[in-house]
Amino acid sequence: MSATAAPARPAALPANPSGPVDPTAHLTHGQKILAFATMCVGMFVALLDIQIVSASLRDIGGGLSAGADETVWVQTSYLIAEIIVIPLSGWLARVLSTRWLFAASAAGFTVASMLCGLAWNIESMIAFRALQGFLGGSMIPLVFMTAFVFFAGKQRVIAAATVGGLASLAPTLGPTIGGWITDHFSWHWLFFVNLVPGLFVTFVVPALVRIDRPNLALLRGADYLGMALLAMALGCLEYTLEEGPRLDWFGDQVIVATAWISGLAGIAFIWRSLTHPQPVVDLTALRDRNFALGCFFSFVTGIGIFATIYLTPLFLGRVRGFSALQIGLAVFSTGVFQLMSIPLYSYLANRVDLRWLMMFGLACFALSMYEFAPITHDWGAAQLMLPQALRGMGQQFAVAPTVTLTLGGLAPERLKFASGLFNLMRNLGGALGIAGCATILNDRTNYHFHRLADHLNTGNETMNGMLAGVAGNLAAYGLDPATAQAGALRQLWTLTMREAQTLTFGDVFLVIMVCFILTTAMVPLMRKVQPPKAPSADAH
Numbered sequence: 001m002s003a004t005a006a007p008a009r010p011a012a013l014p015a016n017p018s019g020p021v022d023p024t025a026h027l028t029h030g031q032k033i034l035a036f037a038t039m040c041v042g043m044f045v046a047l048l049d050i051q052i053v054s055a056s057l058r059d060i061g062g063g064l065s066a067g068a069d070e071t072v073w074v075q076t077s078y079l080i081a082e083i084i085v086i087p088l089s090g091w092l093a094r095v096l097s098t099r100w101l102f103a104a105s106a107a108g109f110t111v112a113s114m115l116c117g118l119a120w121n122i123e124s125m126i127a128f129r130a131l132q133g134f135l136g137g138s139m140i141p142l143v144f145m146t147a148f149v150f151f152a153g154k155q156r157v158i159a160a161a162t163v164g165g166l167a168s169l170a171p172t173l174g175p176t177i178g179g180w181i182t183d184h185f186s187w188h189w190l191f192f193v194n195l196v197p198g199l200f201v202t203f204v205v206p207a208l209v210r211i212d213r214p215n216l217a218l219l220r221g222a223d224y225l226g227m228a229l230l231a232m233a234l235g236c237l238e239y240t241l242e243e244g245p246r247l248d249w250f251g252d253q254v255i256v257a258t259a260w261i262s263g264l265a266g267i268a269f270i271w272r273s274l275t276h277p278q279p280v281v282d283l284t285a286l287r288d289r290n291f292a293l294g295c296f297f298s299f300v301t302g303i304g305i306f307a308t309i310y311l312t313p314l315f316l317g318r319v320r321g322f323s324a325l326q327i328g329l330a331v332f333s334t335g336v337f338q339l340m341s342i343p344l345y346s347y348l349a350n351r352v353d354l355r356w357l358m359m360f361g362l363a364c365f366a367l368s369m370y371e372f373a374p375i376t377h378d379w380g381a382a383q384l385m386l387p388q389a390l391r392g393m394g395q396q397f398a399v400a401p402t403v404t405l406t407l408g409g410l411a412p413e414r415l416k417f418a419s420g421l422f423n424l425m426r427n428l429g430g431a432l433g434i435a436g437c438a439t440i441l442n443d444r445t446n447y448h449f450h451r452l453a454d455h456l457n458t459g460n461e462t463m464n465g466m467l468a469g470v471a472g473n474l475a476a477y478g479l480d481p482a483t484a485q486a487g488a489l490r491q492l493w494t495l496t497m498r499e500a501q502t503l504t505f506g507d508v509f510l511v512i513m514v515c516f517i518l519t520t521a522m523v524p525l526m527r528k529v530q531p532p533k534a535p536s537a538d539a540h
Contacts, residue, residue, distance in 0.1 A: 032150045035208035036143075036159065042106050042201040043143040043163075044170045045194055046136035049113075050078065051174025051309055052190050056182040063187055066122035072246075077126045079431065080238040081133035082140075084231045087424045089138040090417035091222070091280045093145075097214040102142050103206045108135030110198030117191035132191075140167075141419035148407060148415055149211050157349045157404060164400030165342050167426070168305050172395070173335045175313050179328030223276045229269035230280065234424075236262035241431045245438030282417035285410070291418060293526050294406025295425040297358070300519045301398050302429025303436075304365050307512055308372075308391060310434045312384070314441075315505050319377055319498055330381040337392030345396050354401035355523050361397025362520040364390050369513035373506045377498055405526055433512070440508050441501075448500035456496065467492060 053060060053074055061071035093101050112132035119125035147159040181189050236258040243255060250256050273279040286292045312331050316322040322330065348357060368390035375383075403422075410418050456463050467488045474484035 031208055035205070036146060036150050038201055038204045039102060039139070039143045039146060039209065040162065040166055041197050042102065042109075042136075042139045042205070044166050045197050045201075046082075046109060046139050047167060047170035048174050048177065049132065049136065049191075049194070050075075050082070051171045052178040052181075053187075054175050054178065054309070054313060056178050056187050056190060059182050059187045060125070060190075061122075064119065064122045064125055070122045070126075072242075073122075073126045074129055076239070076242045077130040078133035079242065079427070080235050081130040082137035083238050083424065083427050083431070084234050085134050085137040086141055086427065087230060087234075087281050087420045088227060089141045090282070090420040091218070092138060093142060093212070094215055095218045097212050098142055098146060099206055099209045099211070100214065102139055102209060103202055105135050105138045106198055106201040106205065109139070110195055110202060112136075113191045113194035113198060117188040141423045144403060144407060144419040144423065145415040146209065146211065147403075148410075154350045156408065158346050160404040160408065161342060161346050161349060161396075161400040164403040165338060165345075165396050167403075167423075168301070168395040168399045169335055169338050171305060171309055171430075172331070172338065172392075175309065176328035176332045176335065179323070179325045183323065183325035218278070221278055223272065223278055223280050226269055226272045226276060226280045229265045229272060233262050233266035233269055236265065237428075238431055241435035244435055245442060249439070281421060282414065283421075285414060285418050285421065288410070290526050291406055291410065291422075293522065294402055295422055296522075297362075297398075297402045297519060298406070298422055299425040299429035299432075300515055301362075301365075301395070301402065302426035303433030303515060304369075304391075304398075304512060305395060305426075306430030307433035307437050307508075308369075311437055311505060311508060312388075315375070315379075315502075319501055319505075320380065330384055331388065333381070333385050334388040334392040334395075337389040338396045339392075341393045341396040345400055349401070349404075353528065354405055355526055355528070357397050358401040358405065358526075359520055359523045361394045361399070361401070362516050362523065364394030365398055366394075366513050366516035366520060368394055369509045369516065372509035373513070375502060375506050375509070377502045436511075437508050440511065441504050444504040444507050445497075445500050448503045449497060452496050452500055456492065463492070 057071045057074060060074055061067065064071075089101070095101075096104070109132060112128055112135055115128040116125060116132055119128055144163055147163050148156060151159045178190055181187075181193065240255055240258045240262060243252075247255050250259070270283065273281055273283045286295070309331075313327045316327045316330055345357065368387045371387035371390060406422055407415060407418060458464070467485070470488035470491055471481070471484040474487045475481060479487065
């Protein structure tokens with residue numbers, strides 16, 4: 001093999017004959033912290049924008065004269081684009097270098113954010129949101145990778161805790177920040193707020209993050225067919241999961257078609273990746289038990305993080321009738337308790353086996369779902385405080401050790417590929433979790449409604465008294481008896497549906513709880529990680 005030839009797989013990279021070389025040796029400790037913090041800003045903003053619009057979709061739809069079915073694509077288009085680019089980020093970083101890929105992603109994300117704020121109709125908004133998600137998505141796995149390149153020892157644990165905390169905190173705070181911005185300014189500022197941090201990241205990262213070099217030779221012989229298959233598989237899968245609950249799953253021909261395309265393209269991509277000399281994603285990393293288990297734990301925590309972010313605002317809006325700002329304030333406690341947990345986790349992480357900390361975090365998440373389960377129609381911020389506090393602590397203690405245990409034992413040259421796959425699993429878990437929750441909400445609401453309706457008959461004296469009282473009040477306003485009786489029945493239907501929906505939310509939280517109980521029991525299968533003592537240069 002010539003000196004310029006690309007290696008077949010990341011695992012086969014030859015050892016550096018001169019011994020380990022630190023690619024960050026030219027940076028002082030303060031410069032490393034500044035560089036890492038700047039990259040964290042980019043990742044935080046990219047993750048924040050997943051959910052920043054969730055509490056404001058009604059305002060965006062109203063401003064762009066779009067219906068609910070169209071407005072939901074403001075979020076869906078971002079997720080589809082982001083989930084496609086995340087696994088490609090490892091290959092892109094080797095081609096362009098971490099420095100220039102991150103800077104280009106930040107610059108493109110900033111421009112796309114400005115275009116979203118200037119969107120003139122729903123079609124332009126959806127297109128700009130897809131562009132925003134695609135350009136911002138590659139920043140996320142690169143931060144995970146650089147955390148292990150910049151730091152070692154105890155500093156590496158703190159860096160992993162920071163990255164893991166931000167990865168779960170950003171989408172959690174999204175509805176809160178988005179609701180506050182929309183209530184005090186306008187929905188346009190949901191996107192304009194990205195301009196200053198985006199420009200800051202664009203200019204600072206190229207000046208400090210010089211840990212590898214571009215290798216444009218990788219463009220020759222790259223697996224472009226594999227990239228196309230990956231994009232088809234993930235794009236169609238995300239569409240199926242997002243739209244399936246709304247379109248009655250396989251009762252809709254489009255959903256059937258996208259499901260088939262996703263499945264066939266996914267199988268073809270796996271075969272292609274295992275046989276091509278330069279695969280775009282290194283699936284052989286899954287042979288490592290810790291990495292395979294870590295991807296599974298990332299998938300489950302993705303279910304917990306994104307599904308509960310989806311469920312809580314939905315309950316507060318649908319059952320309680322809260323505004324965007326009220327929803328944001330009600331869910332804010334999750335982020336507060338997660339931030340409070342970071343110092344405690346950082347202290348314990350260097351003293352306690354990370355597997356025990358991860359078990360504690362997953363158990364806290366399960367306990368949080370158990371505390372959510374007895375939810376009633378009058379729950380607000382006060383009642384949500386305890387379960388959300390447990391969830392905030394659970395997120396920090398579950399995600400951060402998963403990052404260290406999964407990525408901390410890998411050789412530096414494999415981190416770029418592994419980080420993309422690891423982050424992809426979290427987003428896929430979120431997509432599957434939201435789709436599953438939406439399906440359960442649809443099916444179980446009907447079930448609970450019919451169960452409650454069985455008890456609402458002429459023999460129910462409480463119901464008869466309530467109908468008579470409501471009809472009497474309506475008649476006092478001059479309505480004729482028939483109209484007053486119809487109004488009373490309509491109010492009874494509304495109350496019954498409200499209770500059916502509330503019971504269904506409790507069911508969904510219990511399902512998520514079971515997922516976390518089973519996952520907690522699997523943690524002992526992971527091995528303790530002995531991270532490399534010194535990073536080596538990135539081969540090209």
